Amino acid sequence: MRPEDEAPPEGRPHAAPPELEDLLRWVARGDRDAFEQVYALVAGPVFGMVLRVVRDRAQSEEVTQEALVEVWRAAARYDPERGSAMAWVMTIAHRRAIDRVRSAQAGADRETRVARMDVHRPFDEVAESVAARLEQERLRRCLGGLTDLQRESVTFAYYGGYSYREVSELLKVPLATVKTRMRDGLIRLRDCLGVER
Amino acid sequence: MHALAGAYALHAIDDDGELRLFEEHLSGCAECAQEVRGLAETATRLGLAAAVEPPPALRDRIMAEIGQVRQLPPLVAPSPSIRESRSSAERRSPLAGWLRWRPRLAAALTATAVAAAVLLGVVAVRTQAGLDELRATDREVTAVLAAPDVRSATAPSGAAGGTVVVSRSQGKMVFVASGLASLPDSRTYQLWQIGPEGARSAGLLRPDGTGHISPVVSATVDGATTVGVTVEPAGGSEQPTTQPLLLLDLPQA
Numbered sequence: 477m478r479p480e481d482e483a484p485p486e487g488r489p490h491a492a493p494p495e496l497e498d499l500l501r502w503v504a505r506g507d508r509d510a511f512e513q514v515y516a517l518v519a520g521p522v523f524g525m526v527l528r529v530v531r532d533r534a535q536s537e538e539v540t541q542e543a544l545v546e547v548w549r550a551a552a553r554y555d556p557e558r559g560s561a562m563a564w565v566m567t568i569a570h571r572r573a574i575d576r577v578r579s580a581q582a583g584a585d586r587e588t589r590v591a592r593m594d595v596h597r598p599f600d601e602v603a604e605s606v607a608a609r610l611e612q613e614r615l616r617r618c619l620g621g622l623t624d625l626q627r628e629s630v631t632f633a634y635y636g637g638y639s640y641r642e643v644s645e646l647l648k649v650p651l652a653t654v655k656t657r658m659r660d661g662l663i664r665l666r667d668c669l670g671v672e673r
Numbered sequence: 674m675h676a677l678a679g680a681y682a683l684h685a686i687d688d689d690g691e692l693r694l695f696e697e698h699l700s701g702c703a704e705c706a707q708e709v710r711g712l713a714e715t716a717t718r719l720g721l722a723a724a725v726e727p728p729p730a731l732r733d734r735i736m737a738e739i740g741q742v743r744q745l746p747p748l749v750a751p752s753p754s755i756r757e758s759r760s761s762a763e764r765r766s767p768l769a770g771w772l773r774w775r776p777r778l779a780a781a782l783t784a785t786a787v788a789a790a791v792l793l794g795v796v797a798v799r800t801q802a803g804l805d806e807l808r809a810t811d812r813e814v815t816a817v818l819a820a821p822d823v824r825s826a827t828a829p830s831g832a833a834g835g836t837v838v839v840s841r842s843q844g845k846m847v848f849v850a851s852g853l854a855s856l857p858d859s860r861t862y863q864l865w866q867i868g869p870e871g872a873r874s875a876g877l878l879r880p881d882g883t884g885h886i887s888p889v890v891s892a893t894v895d896g897a898t899t900v901g902v903t904v905e906p907a908g909g910s911e912q913p914t915t916q917p918l919l920l921l922d923l924p925q926a
Contacts (some may be wrong), residue, residue: 506744508907515732524725530898540727548739552747559710563717567684570720574684615722630683634719639687640680652676659679659712666715 486550496561506553511548518562519544522569524565529573529637539576543569570634577637582625618668674698682712729809740786743824743924816840824924833884835919837900839893848873848889848900850919853880856904863905864889865913866897866923875908878902897923899911 494510496517502510522543527536546568554564619627628647632638638646644654677686677695686692699706815843817823819838825834835850856862862878875891901917 480691493750497866504744504747508739511739512736515735519727519732521721523727525720527725528723537727537731540731541738544735545738545742547774548744550745552745559713563714566720567713571701578687586880593834597734611718612722633680633683633685634716635723638685640685643685651722655676655680658685659676662679662712662715666711669715669718671711671714671718
């Protein structure tokens with residue numbers, strides 16, 4: 477809720493939906509309405525990604541809650557110079573998801589995660605929105621352009637929450653190779669997806 | 674070093690020391706930072722493709738929780754006088770390194786209610802144990818928890834975790850921790866309050882056999898922004914002499 481005596485922040489468009497970057501600036505000033513709009517934009521991606529990593533639905537809800545509360549708390553620390561607002565939000569959430577699986581990680585648990593993870597089908601095909609489905613289609617095509625080792629290194633790390641050491645152990649590949657494949661795999665993916673640099 | 678850019682963007686570096694080294698490297702290498710930005714945006718796309726609609730109740734829970742969470746102020750360059758005193762504090766203290774890493778480490782604040790419940794649990798266990806001599810401390814703990822302006826922060830840090838609850842109106846903070854390994858008799862855990870003026874001891878911590886410590890109450894030091902735990906020689910030190918095991922942002926009023 478914005479105080480009555482304050483004009484709406486400059487540049488707030490009336491028709492076009494505001495960008496996440498702008499919304500975060502308003503959130504940083506304590507604007508709960510802006511936070512609701514942030515929620516609408518990021519909750520699906522955050523929850524879906526966390527669910528991929530954590531797997532357990534109840535825990536994924538908890539992690540999503542922690543991450544979004546952190547977005548509220550730290551909105552003033554978002555620096556557009558350092559990346560997109562979506563990347564900032566997803567980074568917070570991905571780190572939280574990884575913290576959750578690493579702290580819960582016992583040997584048996586990890587094996588279950590490996591068993592459930594299919595690197596050839598790196599995301600569940602349950603996307604509800606058209607945008608997510610298009611994104612999946614493009615990503616699937618681009619992931620198909622990586623070598624097996626690049627794709628496995630990237631997806632075990634991102635969706636599986638594995639450290640590069642764990643990926644190295646799992647795939648029986650030297651550490652240096654895994655590091656390199658994560659980097660060149662992501663670079664190839666970046667170029668295929670046309671991610672702005 | 675540069676080869677770690679991919680692992681870094683995927684959050685696949687699980688060694689804190691290695692992570693710090695890489696981040697230090699990034700801060701001095703514009704080209705690397707640029708590459709990491711692009712790779713982090715790419716990793717984000719992996720996340721976007723996995724989008725799933727969360728249950729509607731989650732939104733309500735989050736909107737309710739943010740009403741109780743104080744927002745962080747923007748990062749600003751310290752004023753010259755503070756910078757001066759901080760750099761002198763850094764010269765005499767190994768805490769210097771962490772002060773720079775506070776933004777990353779600050780990512781841990783849970784709802785006050787949760788932390789208070791944890792603390793009350795500890796208090797309750799102790800009361801059941803009938804430790805009469807500790808009742809005075811319990812009363813102090815309760816007074817802080819019951820204060821209208823109570824705030825808390827929690828951080829897991831590897832195996833060790835800690836929670837600080839602070840009431841500015843009471844001028845006191847309560848600290849509890851778990852996962853502290855037992856130390857030889859020649860060593861002790863020491864709690865610090867850290868601000869631009871440096872570190873000040875907030876007492877020694879004595880974990881029980883299960884790694885927990887009883888709540889420690891101490892007066893808040895003006896300007897303190899962080900609390901930390903280090904391992905020190907038995908009896909404690911004037912200033913921290915080792916790298917901290919645990920670091921928490923001290924919630925401000």
